[in-house]
Amino acid sequence: MSSKITIIKNGHFLVPGSDKPVLSGYMTLENDLITYIGEAEPAVEDGAQVVDGSRLLFMPGLVNTHGHTAMSLLRGYGDDMVLQTWLQEKMWPMEEKFTGDDVYWGTSLSVLEMLKGGTTTFLDMYDHMDRVAEVTEQSGIRAVLMRGVIGLCPEEVQQSKLAEAIAFARNWHGKADGRITTMLSPHAPYTCPPEFFMKFVQAAHDLDLPMHTHMSETRHEVEQNVADYGLRPVAHLEKLGMFTRPSLIAHGVHLNDEEIGILARHNVGVSHNPGSNLKLASGVARVPELLRAGVKVSLGTDSAASNNNLDMFEEMRLAALIHKGVSGDPTAVPAPEALLMATEYGAQSIFLSGVGRLAAGMKADFIALDIDQPHMLPHTDLLSHAVYSASAKDVEHVWVNGQQVVKHGQCLTLDEEAIRRKAQETFESLLKR
Ligand SMILES: N[C@@H](CCSC[C@H]1O[C@@H](n2cnc3c(=O)[nH]cnc32)[C@H](O)[C@@H]1O)C(=O)O
Numbered sequence: 067m068s069s070k071i072t073i074i075k076n077g078h079f080l081v082p083g084s085d086k087p088v089l090s091g092y093m094t095l096e097n098d099l100i101t102y103i104g105e106a107e108p109a110v111e112d113g114a115q116v117v118d119g120s121r122l123l124f125m126p127g128l129v130n131t132h133g134h135t136a137m138s139l140l141r142g143y144g145d146d147m148v149l150q151t152w153l154q155e156k157m158w159p160m161e162e163k164f165t166g167d168d169v170y171w172g173t174s175l176s177v178l179e180m181l182k183g184g185t186t187t188f189l190d191m192y193d194h195m196d197r198v199a200e201v202t203e204q205s206g207i208r209a210v211l212m213r214g215v216i217g218l219c220p221e222e223v224q225q226s227k228l229a230e231a232i233a234f235a236r237n238w239h240g241k242a243d244g245r246i247t248t249m250l251s252p253h254a255p256y257t258c259p260p261e262f263f264m265k266f267v268q269a270a271h272d273l274d275l276p277m278h279t280h281m282s283e284t285r286h287e288v289e290q291n292v293a294d295y296g297l298r299p300v301a302h303l304e305k306l307g308m309f310t311r312p313s314l315i316a317h318g319v320h321l322n323d324e325e326i327g328i329l330a331r332h333n334v335g336v337s338h339n340p341g342s343n344l345k346l347a348s349g350v351a352r353v354p355e356l357l358r359a360g361v362k363v364s365l366g367t368d369s370a371a372s373n374n375n376l377d378m379f380e381e382m383r384l385a386a387l388i389h390k391g392v393s394g395d396p397t398a399v400p401a402p403e404a405l406l407m408a409t410e411y412g413a414q415s416i417f418l419s420g421v422g423r424l425a426a427g428m429k430a431d432f433i434a435l436d437i438d439q440p441h442m443l444p445h446t447d448l449l450s451h452a453v454y455s456a457s458a459k460d461v462e463h464v465w466v467n468g469q470q471v472v473k474h475g476q477c478l479t480l481d482e483e484a485i486r487r488k489a490q491e492t493f494e495s496l497l498k499r
């Protein structure tokens with residue numbers, strides 16, 4: 067098969083953390099990989115597709131490291147309540163009715179929103195995961211998928227959920243041209259009893275897979291964990307062996323210094339979800355302290371039912387702003403760090419190598435923003451604009467694994483009209499069931 071070669075000319079490219087964080091020049095792609103990025107014009111081969119990059123800002127695709135995509139169907143269905151009430155009174159009763167088809171359409175809605183908004187990789191912890199994998203295959207997006215498991219049920223049900231999680235992780239790891247990888251994810255220490263949680267740890271060892279869970283999201287959770295097990299959640303999960311596996315925890319809002327030390331020592335990543343944490347009044351995670359301790363902090367939206375959108379630009383901006391406000395230090399989480407959290411650190415924290423940065427040899431997962439709009443001018447510092455001024459609506463083009471999936475704001479891989487109609491119909495039918 068002949069190679070597909072693309073050259074982007076006269077663009078601006080974001081390379082946070084490098085000597086030239088805003089580079090003006092050229093980028094070339096060959097099939098699924100970036101083969102060159104630099105100021106000098108590379109030789110163009112015959113038959114290469116040429117993209118005019120002027121008026122566009124190219125940056126790595128955003129990596130959303132925590133979410134429950136099908137819950138977009140419940141966007142706006144439970145606002146202004148704390149986590150436990152929101153879960154028990156609003157989310158769980160509705161989710162109990164979700165069929166595979168519902169998850170298919172809810173996930174399609176989310177993936178459409180994410181791709182159009184510049185997210186090229188997402189993590190999903192949910193149910194009916196075969197259908198989530200199906201949407202991932204069709205849409206061209208990259209995903210780290212796992213069957214989330216709540217263990218507040220009889221032992222036989224626990225066992226069958228665990229078996230399902232294992233089968234899913236085994237079947238789909240490396241599928242869709244390598245765009246899908248898998249992990250194992252007990253939902254949370256407060257929904258999975260210790261012996262059950264440990265079965266996931268054992269399975270993760272057997273399958274050599276990383277682990278993911280919700281942890282230390284609310285003060286109530288921490289107090290309850292101490293009351294039930296005599297330990298705060300971090301020490302509890304350490305004791306259950308989770309951190310003997312490569313791990314990522316979602317939220318980590320309520321952590322003391324000792325716990326931050328434990329996470330750093332075991333190289334455990336934290337998916338920071340500022341929008342969801344603010345909306346559910348869970349609190350503000352100690353991100354500057356986590357970063358200072360060397361913990362890999364990435365960004366996630368959580369579901370659209372607690373956010374209420376999947377705009378990773380908003381998450382990046384929130385992360386860059388709230389920690390300044392809370393600490394009184396304007397240098398807390400500066401723009402390049404927020405951008406790294408949304409890209410390179412994100413990829414690393416979900417164990418994807420070769421994703422998250424514009425560099426030769428990396429996967430061609432990148433996006434282009436329209437920088438000709440009033441809120442993106444003048445071009446003082448385009449990296450600053452990407453973090454402090456931009457939003458999902460500015461995304462003009464998106465490539466994943468070398469394939470263009472969004473062109474001039476239109477998704478090329480999904481049937482947008484069908485998704486719009488089905489999302490509305492599905493929500494209405496859920497209300498009647
Ligand atoms: N229904 C599954 C479990 C699904 S895992 C994903 C779960 O996470 C829940 N969820 C969504 N956001 C949050 C959050 O911020 N904290 C804790 N749980 C959440 C969501 O309602 C969903 O039930 C079972 O059979 O065991």
Ligand SMILES: [Zn+2]
Nearest residue numbers: 133316368369
């Ligand atoms: Zn969650």
